[in-house]
Amino acid sequence: xxxxxxxxxxALARKGVRRVINLRPHSELNWDEAACAATCGLDYINIPVAxxxxxDRTHAAALREALQGDAHVLVHCGxxxxxxxxxxxxxxxxxxxxxxxxxxxxxxxxxxxxxPAVRVRLGLPLD
Numbered sequence: 001x002x003x004x005x006x007x008x009x010x011a012l013a014r015k016g017v018r019r020v021i022n023l024r025p026h027s028e029l030n031w032d033e034a035a036c037a038a039t040c041g042l043d044y045i046n047i048p049v050a051x052x053x054x055x056d057r058t059h060a061a062a063l064r065e066a067l068q069g070d071a072h073v074l075v076h077c078g079x080x081x082x083x084x085x086x087x088x089x090x091x092x093x094x095x096x097x098x099x100x101x102x103x104x105x106x107x108x109x110x111x112x113x114x115x116p117a118v119r120v121r122l123g124l125p126l127d
Contacts, residue, residue, distance in 0.1 A: 002079050009033075009040045018071035019043040021063065023082045025050040043071070049082045052117040060089045080110025085118050087111075092122050099124050 004012070009020065020037045022029075025048035037044035045066045047059055063086050067073060075083050088106025091097040097105065099122035106118060116126055 002076065004033075004074065004076060006036050009036055009042060012074055013040040013042055016072045017042065017074050019045065019066070019069075019073045021045045021047060021066045021073060021075040023047055023049045023063075023075065023077040023086060028078060047086075049077065049086060052114060055085055055089060055114065055117055055121060057089075057093065060086060060093055063087070064090050064094045075109075079112075081112050081114050084109035084111025085114040088118050089121060 003024070004020075012020075018041075020033070020042050022033060022044070024046075026046070027050070034044045034046070047062045047066065049055065049059055063075070067075075067090075075087070077083050084106040087109045088102045088111055091105050092099050092102035095102075102122060103111070103115070103118060103124065107115070111118060119126055
């Protein structure tokens with residue numbers, strides 16, 4: 001998902017979402033999403049992914065940990081590109097997916113422009 005607004009967070013909370021994981025760095029935010037999430041009764045976690053260099057094992061581990069538990073979760077950035085990229089890496093590095101399967105999962109989650117960086121990290125050829 002791309003960037004939610006206040007109304008989106010309220011609607012998601014009504015639908016059972018309990019945690020918001022934002023992959024955007026603070027420099028990209030023009031509002032206090034954490035405060036808004038809190039007023040909606042949502043847990044809020046920020047894992048800033050600013051550049052392709054942030055697609056690393058540290059950020060992947062942070063996302064994996066944030067996804068643990070049985071809460072319904074929203075993971076977002078500005079366009080879902082970073083969501084797909086980091087999910088692909090978590091799938092390959094931590095969940096046992098093959099690189100090809102992880103890449104497909106990432107695409108379904110929004111991976112687009114960051115695909116070459118993900119391919120390199122997964123040891124896949126650049127198309």
